[in-house]
Structure formats: C-alpha cells, structure tokens
Amino acid sequence: MPDMPELAASFTAALHDAGIAVGPDRTRSFARALTLLEPSTTRELRHCALATLVSDREQIEPFDAVFREVFGGPADRGAQRGQPGDPARSLPDAVPGRVPGSRKATADGRGREADTPPREAPVPLAASPLDRLANRDFADLSAEELARLSEVMRTIVLRTPTRLSRRRRTAHHGARIDVRRTLSVSRRTGGYPLRLRRFVPRARPRDLIVLCDISGSMEPYARAMLQLLYCAVRAAHAEVFTFATRLTRLTPALRRAGPDDALARAGRAAPDWSGGTRIAECLAEFNERFGRRGMAHGAVVAIISDGWDTGAPADLATHMARLSRVAYRVVWVNPRTASPRYRPLVAGMAAALPYCDAVVSAHNLAALDDFTAALSAPRHRR
Incomplete structure (x- = not known):
C-alpha cells in the first residue's frame, strides 16, 4: 500500500491544477480517511475522495478525469459497480504510482478489462508527508521542506469580506x-x-494588505509566510510589504517572480533582511506614504511580527491607532502566541494589542486555518 500522506498530497495537487479548490483542511480530511479506511480498490478510494474533496456536483466530472489520469480508474459510473476483489481495480501493494490496466471496448460496445499487465503512471509524490508538515513549526523546516510547503500553500485561498x-x-x-x-x-x-x-x-472583496516582519527574530517564519504571500499576490491581488529597519513594497517583485525564486527576489528587494526591528517607524512610513493615499481605506491589514520593537511603545500605539481608524480590520500574526506560556509582555505587542481585531499564531500549516478565518471574519474591535 502506498504512503497515504504522499498519496493524498499528490492527488490533491493534481485536483488543484485542474481547477478544483482543495485546501489543506480537505487534504487533511482525505489523508485521515485513507488512514482509517485503508481502501484496497480504486472504487473504495474514489468514494473516500468524493466524500472529502468534492463539495459540488459540477466538480464531479473534472474530479473523475483527474482520478482516471492518476489512478487509472474506470471512466463511467457503471464500471464502479465491480466486485471489491476485482484485481483490475485493486490498489497497488508496493510501488506508489502503479495503476490497473486500461479498459478496451469490445464489438458490442461494452467495456471489458484488457488482458494487459499493469502500467506505470507518473504520479507526483511529495517528499515530506503532509501530516508531518502540517503540525511542524515553520522555524524547524529545512529548505527542502519549505519548497514542498509552497506546493500546499498554493491551494490556500485568502478571502476578505466584501x-x-x-x-x-x-x-x-x-x-x-x-x-x-x-x-x-x-x-x-x-x-x-x-x-x-x-x-x-x-x-x-476588500483589499488585502500584508506587512511582514523580516527581522532576525522573525526570519524563519518570514521565509515560510512569503511562500503564502506569493500566492496571495497572484490570486487575491494583495499588497505585500516587508519591514525590519525600513519599509519595502514587495508586490512588484513577487508578481514577476516564479514560485522557485520568490524568496531570492524578496531578499534582493529588501536589503534589511535579518536586521533590527523598527515597527513604529515602518508603520509611520506606511501610514504616511500609502495609508493616507487610500490604499488602507476599508482594507484588511495583516501584520506578521513577534512585536519586538526597538522604538518607544507609545509611538507604535499612536501609529496603530491611525491605521485602525482607516482599515476595516487589523489582524496581527504572532507565531510566539502558539506557546501556552505566551503572555503579551513585549512592550511593542502590548501597545499594539488594543488596536487589533484578531491575533493568531499561523506558526505551522495547521494554524493557517485560523489566519484565513481571521481575514474573512467581519469587523470586531477589542
């Protein structure tokens, strides 16, 4: 039996390429269903996938097309009524990607299994199991795992209120x-x-603006979040800024970059990568150059930072108050809040907290669900 997380990641990636919206939550549900039910035939596998990955009747036809391409399943619904023990529809035992033989039509028009040996299908497999990536902290991921993470992040849809x-x-x-x-x-x-x-x-949909902290304390998380922001710029037309000791508009670089060199372009565009942190000064520059000109008016603003600031907390509170007056919703993403022992004792975080509508961690793939939910939620002031 193939590795279930790898099977789930490969199949859902193919569905996303075919235009079917499959997020990480549905992918995890599909992986759990495979682990619990352990389907032994393509018929059982198709039923597991339909129950967890398809949410609309219109998606069934493209779903079946992808399923046939990946697993070599039957094309018609009537062929799904085969016996569970039919070897032509049994799942592979050892090699992921091995699928049953193709069906040939006879003279009377009815399909019959051809007496041909199983064929090899080019099924893309993820190098890291999805379940292991889903619960691992972004700061602990290797460069190869970050690259695999970007494949999953392309399926995440960032929505804002209308x-x-x-x-x-x-x-x-x-x-x-x-x-x-x-x-x-x-x-x-x-x-x-x-x-x-x-x-x-x-x-x-309301505009989405993201300000990402790329200082030394946030570097491991910034590298992972920029993978998601690259997808946001392409799909949601978001505006992305980075800040450490200065503010840098990263949207043009991410629009021109491909998924493989997005981080390289981001590093060249932001010379203060892994530097100190001046949140108050960078936020003041954003308010003066972009916020007052209308970019932040009625927009959803997400600030990704741990709150460490070398400036005065009163200055950060002043500029956060200005931002909250023009923005529809302010979401603060702090990976440190994932710890149960976390307390907002950092002066910068304590000063910004009263002007945030939501504070989430987004420290791993599973926690991104809270981030996407916070972006699409209605306005609520603390």
Whole structure:
C-alpha cells in the first residue's frame, strides 16, 4: 500500500491544477480517511475522495478525469459497480504510482478489462508527508521542506469580506430605480415606463494588505509566510510589504517572480533582511506614504511580527491607532502566541494589542486555518 500522506498530497495537487479548490483542511480530511479506511480498490478510494474533496456536483466530472489520469480508474459510473476483489481495480501493494490496466471496448460496445499487465503512471509524490508538515513549526523546516510547503500553500485561498462598490448591476428587486435604463426601455412602449428598472451596488472583496516582519527574530517564519504571500499576490491581488529597519513594497517583485525564486527576489528587494526591528517607524512610513493615499481605506491589514520593537511603545500605539481608524480590520500574526506560556509582555505587542481585531499564531500549516478565518471574519474591535 502506498504512503497515504504522499498519496493524498499528490492527488490533491493534481485536483488543484485542474481547477478544483482543495485546501489543506480537505487534504487533511482525505489523508485521515485513507488512514482509517485503508481502501484496497480504486472504487473504495474514489468514494473516500468524493466524500472529502468534492463539495459540488459540477466538480464531479473534472474530479473523475483527474482520478482516471492518476489512478487509472474506470471512466463511467457503471464500471464502479465491480466486485471489491476485482484485481483490475485493486490498489497497488508496493510501488506508489502503479495503476490497473486500461479498459478496451469490445464489438458490442461494452467495456471489458484488457488482458494487459499493469502500467506505470507518473504520479507526483511529495517528499515530506503532509501530516508531518502540517503540525511542524515553520522555524524547524529545512529548505527542502519549505519548497514542498509552497506546493500546499498554493491551494490556500485568502478571502476578505466584501464591500459595496460604486459599480452597479441590474436587479429585479433593487432598492433604487435605474432612471436612465427605465427611460431607455420605455421607448419601446411609446415613452410610458411600464416597467421600472432597478439596480443594486456590486459587491467586491476588500483589499488585502500584508506587512511582514523580516527581522532576525522573525526570519524563519518570514521565509515560510512569503511562500503564502506569493500566492496571495497572484490570486487575491494583495499588497505585500516587508519591514525590519525600513519599509519595502514587495508586490512588484513577487508578481514577476516564479514560485522557485520568490524568496531570492524578496531578499534582493529588501536589503534589511535579518536586521533590527523598527515597527513604529515602518508603520509611520506606511501610514504616511500609502495609508493616507487610500490604499488602507476599508482594507484588511495583516501584520506578521513577534512585536519586538526597538522604538518607544507609545509611538507604535499612536501609529496603530491611525491605521485602525482607516482599515476595516487589523489582524496581527504572532507565531510566539502558539506557546501556552505566551503572555503579551513585549512592550511593542502590548501597545499594539488594543488596536487589533484578531491575533493568531499561523506558526505551522495547521494554524493557517485560523489566519484565513481571521481575514474573512467581519469587523470586531477589542
């Protein structure tokens, strides 16, 4: 039987490439189902995958296509009714990637298993099991594990709450009358507006802004989080800044970079990597150059830092108060809060805490669920 975590990571990565949204939570559910049920046939494996990875009827067809490509399963639903002991649908015993032989159509049009030996299918396997990566602290991961982590992070979707834009769309039960469209349509009825046209504002996701601490105390976590921020820039059109002794806008570098050289470009763009920490000064620069110009107005702002600051706590509190007045929601990501013995005794963290809507750890892959939930939650002031 192949390694279940590797099997789950490989299959869910193929589903994501096919356009099916499969996050780390669904991947973990699929891995648990494989471990508990230990399916021995492709039919049982397909049922496990359907129950944990598919959430919509429209996803079944592309799901089956990926399943056939990876495991060589039958193409039609009727073929799924085979006996559990059918060797043509049995899972491989030793080599991950070995799948049953293909089906050939006979003259009467009915499918029959061909008398061909099993074939090898190119199934991509993760070097590190997903369960081991999911609960390991980002600071303890090697460079190879960080590279594998980026493959999983590409499946994570960062969503923000919606806001009403100035654009509008036609609606049958809108609260406001679209006078221009009503008059335009009334020309068909001799100028009499027999039917009122209405509209409602369009809803669009709020902007996402991330400020990531790359000082010496945050370097191990910053390398892992930048993998996620690279995906956020591409998918959610987020704005990413790094700070240590200075503020650097990293969005252009991440947009042009590929997944393999994102960290290299980030290091070249931010010369203060692994330096000291001046959170208050960098936050003041952000408020002055970007926040007041409208970038932070109504946006969700995430600050990734452990709170160590060489400046005065009163200055950080002042600039956090300015940011909280214009931002829709402020989420502080502090990996140190994962420890049960953590207390906000650091002066910088204590000064910023009253102006945060949520504080999460995001110190490992499993804890990223709390981070994504905090970004999409409605506004709530402490």
